[in-house]
């Protein structure tokens with residue numbers, strides 16, 4: 001018996017142990033962005049240790065609940081001049097069975113029953129991919145991502161800071177139509193800080209030769225690397241769980257040594273970041289949710 005779809009392999013990342021990064025003291029309480037907006041921010045969970053900072057990023061918990069239909073009900077049977085069976089699960093969960101012309105309903109049922117586990121797993125995987133989120137309206141209660149968790153938006157009557165995160169995203173009401181711009185600037189700065197901390201830590205440990213780091217507005221790429229040691233990351237990166245940010249940073253850092261995706265490249269990625277496959281799977285499954293559009 002041949003299945004038309006290979007058994008999918010998917011698992012959510014197991015929680016990572018808290019990572020400690022030590023970076024030189026250089027924290028600012030506010031920063032001027034390219035768009036001229038001043039953002040005041042504080043880093044939750046940042047603890048001062050002497051002249052160094054120790055930052056603990058907690059393990060993340062996915063905040064999406066996955067519905068899992070469990071039925072092995074057949075939606076459609078297509079008989080043809082074939083010798084083998086083929087099972088297909090459609091994105092909406094429907095099960096299509098392709099069967100030989102002579103197959104009886106009992107035989108088909110037996111085939112489906114034998115593959116019940118595969119069908120359930122495939123349905124769960126398809127159902128688990130959350131639909132595209134609706135366009136952002138920047139209205140109270142709307143949720144925004146930061147390090148793999150979603151926080152609701154609140155509007156405040158204060159003048160400054162324009163935006164901060166403290167259990168909720170607190171946006172100054174007078175920002176009005178510039179809300180998206182303010183969020184982009186905030187994410188940009190967070191991604192800059194986090195990638196800087198990670199790169200500093202990896203450079204100290206592995207001696208990568210980094211020239212410059214830029215934060216871009218790329219929509220489809222999480223990170224990229226140029227031949228001259230320049231790394232680019234999209235501002236959306238800090239919406240992802242910390243372990244995912246880490247895996248994207250490691251991917252680009254390893255490109256500084258191995259410019260292609262050869263076996264050598266993946267071996268090096270696996271050595272530095274053993275959780276890479278789980279992070280990649282998370283991003284594949286949820287990456288489309290990490291947007292301000």
Ligand SMILES: [Zn+2]
Pocket residue numbers: 251255261
């Ligand atoms: Zn690559």
